[in-house]
Amino acid sequence: MTNLASRHKDEIWRRVAIVTPYLWLLVFFLAPFAIILKISLADPVIAQPPFTPTFDKQGGLSVSVDNFRFLLTDKLYAITYLRSVLMAGATTVFCLSLGFAMAYGIARSKPSTRNLLLLLIVLPFWISFLLRVYAWMGLMNTYGVINNVLMWLGAIDKPVRLMYTDFAVFVGMVYSYLPFMILPLYASLERMDMNLIEAAQDLGASRARAFWDITWPLARPGVIAGCLLVFIPAMGEYVIPYLLGGPESLLIGRVLFDEFLVNRDWPLASAVAIVLLLLLVVPIALLQRYRVRDQETAA
Amino acid sequence: MKNFIHLKGVGKNFGDFVAVDDVDLTVAQGELFCILGGSGCGKTTLLRMLAGFEIPTTGTIEIDGVDITQQPPYDRPVNMMFQSFALFPHMSVARNIAYGLRKEGVTKPEISKRVDAMLELVQLADFGKRKPEQLSGGQRQRVALARALIKRPKVLLLDEPLAALDKKLRERTQFELINIQYELGITFIVVTHDQEEAMTLATRIAVMDKGRFQQVGTPKEVYEFPSNKFVANFIGTINTFDGIVTKVLDDQIEVYSDEAGTSLRALGKQLVEVSQKIEIAVRPEKIFISKEKPKDSDDVCIQGTVDDLGYLGNRSLYRIRLESGKIVQVSSQNRRRSITRFLEWEDNVWISWRASSAVILLD
Incomplete structure (x- = not known):
């Protein structure tokens, strides 16, 4: 009897465990998405809220895709999206190559030093993100640390312009997102049996060959997770381009901010957000399919 | 007796620690030679030097008249079976076995022919498409053996080949190993801490302690005529x-x-x-x-x-x-x-x- 009761209880908890993430997605993703979608199909008005209602007074549906049409025809937006993809892509690739080497080094170090190194990777999170980006301003200013040191060394005669360039944004992004790449990579590399690489070498593979045959495929889940964790937030990044980027380095996060809060064109801003989401869904879906295929061949 | 493997004054230090100390050894072709010793006696280090994963601090290693002391693992006519088996988890059994041949650039039909023959030899003919994780311990051991044998190495190194198997299976596998060794005529060097395993497998045993060989001889010699206290107490x-x-x-x-x-x-x-x-x-x-x-x-x-x-x-x-x-x-x-x-x-x-x-x- 008690056994039956406890099993019943287990069953309830099991359902709670399954339903909770779906509920979470519904409340914090699907519902906001529906609201944004609804706003994106309205027209801006100077009122409270600043957009036309979805249903007019007669109860008829009043929607338009004008905002999307505008986004697709105005070249400025297309360029901004492209610039964002390139910036996020470059950040991801650079984080991956740098992060892989670092994660590999940490995973292969002695267990005692390993924990210390991991702590050093996580340590910057103890300081506010905003402060750390400000610190980069101090480093890259015209008379900031980097320029001063370079001039003192005699490498340059007058300060190089670092701040308010795409380069500054890139540096800021790589700096901020690198830990998100290292941690999942470390997790998948740390589990790997070093004997596998020795076995590959023993069977005739050079060091490089063994890396591509063994290490890389086994690290792939970490690579995919790391790339998603870097690419997705980098696409919508607002703070770093705003603080480190120049007026000409337009990225979609900034456009989104400006449309919402400066122009108060909520419908257009919502459309921008929806298109951004679609741009993100494509690589995620591709990688997800890759991962599923990986698991299928493994099974 | 032809000196097929020849170690001359081989030693290996890790910092201050002397793992292997001035070891001399000759092994004839076709021998099944066991290195027996407790943990930390230097037997695994010696095996890894033969495989090329460690470079000796002193001395030279010759196989079939060629000095291989400085050769990287992938250039040596030697293959190794790892204690953990080290099967590639993302490859099927057949691809695991074929790996060595693929790196050698053997043609595809030749590879599949030899892989099939090898699967037959280790009695896993129907398991080629499986993944290592779908196999039992004994089957994994046989895949590891097949993968190490397929390149027809001059010497096969086996690191505790039976340690991961349960007792019954271990006894059966011992004899399979001996049969396969006899059939292929490849020189085997086995490292083990299990004296019974060494006794049944080996043509000759080297009892190792503190980085040195305490005695080298046939199982009978080592058991009946131990040359010192360590050997007498270690064996039986x-x-x-x-x-x-x-x-x-x-x-x-x-x-x-x-x-x-x-x-x-x-x-x-x-x-x-x-x-x-x-x-x-x-x-x-x-x-x-x-x-x-x-x-x-x-x-x-x-x-x-x-x-x-x-x-x-x-x-x-x-x-x-x-x-x-x-x-x-x-x-x-x-x-x-x-x-x-x-x-x-x-x-x-x-x-x-x-x-x-x-x-x-x-x-």
């Missing part, structure tokens, strides 16, 4: 008696032992002198046990009482307490089928052994 169980040499004759010596309470005789050509302190050692199964004093006066006879006994099915173990308090282990075959015990606790017994059964240990 042995009873030892401290004593002082009282007589040195042509072919045998007499030793008085307080522990035994009598004089012991042993055959030996070792250079011992009168009044030298030595040890006499006897294996438990070389000792006879009886209730009455044996008539054959030529044997060494000592009286004692049964301190403890254990029934193991095929044989019984006795611990006999001598007058001096010394405990002697005796093992005897249970030849007769009986429900009653031949001996009980505290029975007075005689233990005896032939002088030829005793081993003289010097250090």
Whole structure:
């Protein structure tokens, strides 16, 4: 009897465990998405809220895709999206190559030093993100640390312009997102049996060959997770381009901010957000399919 | 005997730690050679130097007349079977086995032919498409063996090949290994901590301790004629008696032992002198046990009482307490089928052994 009761209880908890993430997605993703979608199909008005209602007074549906049409025809937006993809892509690739080497080094170090190194990777999170980006301003200013040191060394005669360039944004992004790449990579590399690489070498593979045959495929889940964790937030990044980027380095996060809060064109801003989401869904879906295929061949 | 593998003064230091110390060894082609020792004795380091994962600090390694001391692992005519098996988890069994041939650039039809033959040899013909995680421990072991054999290496290195298997499977696999080795004629070098495994597998055994070879010989030599105390104690169980040499004759010596309470005789050509302190050692199964004093006066006879006994099915173990308090282990075959015990606790017994059964240990 008690056994039956406890099993019943287990069953309830099991359902709670399954339903909770779906509920979470519904409340914090699907519902906001529906609201944004609804706003994106309205027209801006100077009122409270600043957009036309979805249903007019007669109860008829009043929607338009004008905002999307505008986004697709105005070249400025297309360029901004492209610039964002390139910036996020470059950040991801650079984080991956740098992060892989670092994660590999940490995973292969002695267990005692390993924990210390991991702590050093996580340590910057103890300081506010905003402060750390400000610190980069101090480093890259015209008379900031980097320029001063370079001039003192005699490498340059007058300060190089670092701040308010795409380069500054890139540096800021790589700096901020690198830990998100290292941690999942470390997790998948740390589990790997070093004997596998020795076995590959023993069977005739050079060091490089063994890396591509063994290490890389086994690290792939970490690579995919790391790339998603870097690419997705980098696409919508607002703070770093705003603080480190120049007026000409337009990225979609900034456009989104400006449309919402400066122009108060909520419908257009919502459309921008929806298109951004679609741009993100494509690589995620591709990688997800890759991962599923990986698991299928493994099974 | 052709020197197929030749190690000359091979040593390896890790910082201050001497893992392998000045090892000389020759192994003939087609031998199944075992390196036996406890953990940390340097046996794995020695194997890794043969595989090319460690470069010796001193000395040279030759295989088939070629100095391979500095060669990287992928250039050596040597393959290794890892203790963990180290199967590539993302590849099927067939791809695991084919890996070595693919790196060699063998043509595809040739690869598939040889992989099939190899799967047949290790009795896994229907398992080619499976992933390693879908196999049992014994099957994984066979895949690892097939993968290491497919390039037809001159030497196959096996690191604790049977350690991951359970007892029954281990016994069966031992004989499979010997058969495969015999069939292919490849020289095997096996590293193990399990003396029974070494005894059944090997044509010759090297007993290793503290980075050095303590004795190299056939299983019989190592067991029956241990060259020092370490080897005698490491392989099997042995009873030892401290004593002082009282007589040195042509072919045998007499030793008085307080522990035994009598004089012991042993055959030996070792250079011992009168009044030298030595040890006499006897294996438990070389000792006879009886209730009455044996008539054959030529044997060494000592009286004692049964301190403890254990029934193991095929044989019984006795611990006999001598007058001096010394405990002697005796093992005897249970030849007769009986429900009653031949001996009980505290029975007075005689233990005896032939002088030829005793081993003289010097250090």
